[in-house]
Structures are given as C-alpha cells and as structure tokens.
Amino acid sequence: MKKLTVSLDHCQYPIYIGKGILAKLPEVLQEAGMTFRRKLFIISDSHVAPLYSKQVQTVLEKAGYEVGMAIVPAGESSKNLQQLEHLIGECLRFGLDRQSVIIALGGGVIGDLAGFVAATYMRGIPFIQIPTTLLAHDSSVGGKVGVNHALGKNVIGAFHQPMLVLYDVETLNTLPKRELISGFAEVVKHALIWDPSFIKWLEQNSEELMALHAEKISEAIYRGCQVKVAVVSQDEKEVGLRAILNYGHTIGHALEAVAGYGVYTHGEAVAIGMAGAVRLSTKVLGTDKQVVVKTEKLLHAFELPTQYNPSHVTDELLLQAMKRDKKVRNDEYSFVLTSDLGSVELVRGIHEEQIRTILQEIRGGKA
Numbered sequence: 001m002k003k004l005t006v007s008l009d010h011c012q013y014p015i016y017i018g019k020g021i022l023a024k025l026p027e028v029l030q031e032a033g034m035t036f037r038r039k040l041f042i043i044s045d046s047h048v049a050p051l052y053s054k055q056v057q058t059v060l061e062k063a064g065y066e067v068g069m070a071i072v073p074a075g076e077s078s079k080n081l082q083q084l085e086h087l088i089g090e091c092l093r094f095g096l097d098r099q100s101v102i103i104a105l106g107g108g109v110i111g112d113l114a115g116f117v118a119a120t121y122m123r124g125i126p127f128i129q130i131p132t133t134l135l136a137h138d139s140s141v142g143g144k145v146g147v148n149h150a151l152g153k154n155v156i157g158a159f160h161q162p163m164l165v166l167y168d169v170e171t172l173n174t175l176p177k178r179e180l181i182s183g184f185a186e187v188v189k190h191a192l193i194w195d196p197s198f199i200k201w202l203e204q205n206s207e208e209l210m211a212l213h214a215e216k217i218s219e220a221i222y223r224g225c226q227v228k229v230a231v232v233s234q235d236e237k238e239v240g241l242r243a244i245l246n247y248g249h250t251i252g253h254a255l256e257a258v259a260g261y262g263v264y265t266h267g268e269a270v271a272i273g274m275a276g277a278v279r280l281s282t283k284v285l286g287t288d289k290q291v292v293v294k295t296e297k298l299l300h301a302f303e304l305p306t307q308y309n310p311s312h313v314t315d316e317l318l319l320q321a322m323k324r325d326k327k328v329r330n331d332e333y334s335f336v337l338t339s340d341l342g343s344v345e346l347v348r349g350i351h352e353e354q355i356r357t358i359l360q361e362i363r364g365g366k367a
C-alpha cells in the first residue's frame with residue numbers, strides 16, 4: 001500500500017492507494033483514530049452501490065459501527081441542489097450528528113456531491129473519500145466539493161477537506177472503458193502541468209495502462225496524486241498556483257454545461273479543453289507547435305478526443321459559459337496556458353477573437 005499526505009495549515013490527511021483496502025477498512029479507520037465516531041453514512045450511486053456498498057457496510061458493521069446509506073442515480077445529472085437537499089434529509093433521518101462521518105463511495109460525482117453534503121450538513125461534518133474511478137484520483141484529493149448549476153459547472157460549492165482518502169485500485173476492474181479513458185485525461189493533465197518525466201513515462205506505458213496493468217495503474221494514480229498533493233498543499237483555496245489544476249477546464253467546463261451535463265464525460269471535455277488550450281498557447285505565448293502535436297498525440301494514445309461535435313454547441317454559448325468561469329476577473333477571459341510540456345501558467349485578458357479561432361480549430365466535422 002502506498003501513502004501520500006496532504007499537509008495544510010489547519011489539517012493533515014493521508015491518501016492510501018493499494019489493493020484490497022475495502023476489506024481492511026476497520027483497521028484503517030482505527031489507525032486514523034476514528035473509533036469514537038460510531039455513526040457512518042455511505043453515499044454512493046446506482047452503479048457503484050450494487051458492486052461495493054454491501055461489502056463496505058458489512059465490514060464496518062462487523063467492526064461495530066452503525067452504518068446508514070443513500071444511493072443516488074449514477075451520472076453527472078445527480079450533481080445538483082435537489083440531490084443535496086434529498087441527501088441532507090436522509091442524513092437527518094438517519095440521525096447523523098457532528099461526530100458522525102459521511103463516506104463518499106464512488107467516482108467524482110459522488111465525491112463532489114457527498115463532500116458538499118458533508119461541508120453543509122450542520123455547517124460541516126467530517127467525510128472520507130473512497131474513490132472508485134480513475135478520474136477520482138483527482139477529485140478525491142484537495143477538498144473542492146460542490147454541485148452544478150444549469151449555467152455553470154461546480155458553481156455552488158465549498159472547500160472542505162476529507163479526513164481520509166482510501167483508494168482501492170481493485171475497484172477499477174469493473175469500470176466501463178469509456179470511464180477509464182475519461183480518467184486518463186486528468187492523469188495526462190497532471191503530467192502536462194508539472195512533470196516532463198511523467199509525460200515520457202505515460203508515452204512509454206500507454207498500452208499497458210489502457211489494458212489496466214495493475215502495477216502501472218497504481219503508479220499512474222500515485223504520480224497523479226503526487227502532483228495534486230504538491231499543488232494543493234501550497235495553495236488550498238486557489239489564490240494562485242492551484243489554478244494550474246484547471247488546465248483544459250475553461251473550454252472543458254463550458255462544453256460540459258453547454259452540451260448538457262453527461263453528454264461529454266468530464267475527462268473527454270477536459271481533453272478537448274487541453275487541445276484548445278495548447279493551441280491557444282501558440283497564439284498567446286508563442287509556444288512551439290510541436291507542443292500541440294505532442295499533447296494531442298499523448299491524448300490520442302489514451303483514445304481521448306481533441307475535437308468536439310458542434311450540434312447545438314455554438315461559439316456564442318461556449319463564450320458565454322467561459323465568461324462565467326471561476327477564473328474570470330473583471331470580465332476578462334482567463335486560461336491556463338502552456339509554454340512547454342510540463343509547464344503552465346494562468347494568463348488573463350485573452351482576446352475573444354483568439355478564442356474564436358481556436359474553437360474553429362477544435363470543432364469536429366459532424367454537425
């Protein structure tokens with residue numbers, strides 16, 4: 001089992017990555033000093049719960065915990081205020097108090113939603129992240145929790161750090177291929193923003209990673225988490241550095257909202273967004289065109305898209321959504337751009353015409 005630690009001014013928490021962690025939950029919780037917290041509440045989704053929730057519930061009940069559970073429909077469309085209210089009702093009915101703990105068992109949707117329940121229930125109770133998707137190596141770390149609004153991704157939310165992240169990599173064996181691919185977008189992002197040697201390693205190991213080679217996948221998760229931990233530990237609330245984790249997200253989030261939540265997976269949208277951002281970088285920063293070629297080649301090695309299908313996704317709607325991005329200041333478009341592989345920066349005041357040119361380049365053929 002591998003371990004990383006997030007160290008912040010006000011708290012510190014471990015991330016465990018390994019096989020068979022679900023079966024060892026009571027020991028891990030004991031080690032984390034959780035024995036006085038007797039009431040646990042699992043929040044999961046309709047795909048993950050039938051696969052793993054019984055095992056988690058049984059092992060925890062055997063260890064003497066009182067365990068409740070709520071299951072929401074799988075998918076991005078559950079990340080909303082209605083589900084938040086419903087789940088808070090479920091927590092009240094189960095009798096959770098401020099000493100209780102919420103367990104987010106699932107992918108990033110469950111992590112964000114259950115984390116926001118934990119952040120808001122009785123003004124905040126502790127929670128544990130048990131990620132079950134590759135993408136959730138990103139979402140389970142760093143404390144960004146929240147839900148979507150029809151007009152914008154994650155615009156209702158909070159920073160609320162988990163007390164533990166328990167990543168049982170065996171859960172990835174049941175992940176659908178499209179979701180595995182989606183997760184690689186954030187793995188690739190972590191490499192592209194931080195670490196040329198990680199980029200090279202991904203290039204060299206893409207086939208085994210796509211085939212879910214157990215050791216390689218654990219290594220990819222560990223290295224991705226390392227980047228996330230390094231960034232978040234320096235800038236928890238996105239005052240500066242943390243914005244780099246938003247590489248590919250300006251276009252990506254706009255695309256998710258405009259296309260309709262769930263039409264593109266988060267990873268697909270971010271991959272298309274990174275293809276847009278690297279192209280924009282050549283125009284704004286004069287970045288070498290080879291960086292575009294290499295970025296797209298890496299994304300394609302993981303079967304990720306670099307173009308979107310227009311249908312109802314117009315430039316105007318995308319631009320309006322990008323104007324509502326959280327990185328916007330004084331009404332100016334802001335993008336994380338790259339000067340070279342492994343190196344990014346936040347650039348403000350991007351001209352609309354430059355974005356329009358890029359949107360044309362990444363627009364696919366089919367209408």
Ligand SMILES: NC(=O)c1ccc[n+]([C@@H]2O[C@H](COP(=O)([O-])OP(=O)(O)OC[C@H]3O[C@@H](n4cnc5c(N)ncnc54)[C@H](O)[C@@H]3O)[C@@H](O)[C@H]2O)c1
Binds near residue numbers: 106143179265
């Ligand atoms: N908070 C953050 O820092 C952060 C970072 C990245 C992404 N996110 C958010 O994460 C969300 C995307 O997360 P995701 O890609 O994990 O999506 P997801 O949670 O919707 O999971 C994808 C699909 O896989 C299913 N699934 C999950 N684990 C499974 C398993 N082990 N076996 C079989 N099926 C399984 C789910 O039911 C769902 O249908 C987005 O809302 C995104 O905004 C948040």
Ligand SMILES: O=C(O)C(=O)C[C@@H](O)[C@H](O)[C@H](O)COP(=O)(O)O
Binds near residue numbers: 238243
């Ligand atoms: O942790 C971060 O910071 C990120 O930006 C990670 C992103 O991958 C993630 O999608 C996050 O939810 C985006 O945050 P937002 O503040 O742009 O909504």
Ligand SMILES: [Zn+2]
Binds near residue numbers: 138186249266270
């Ligand atoms: Zn993301």
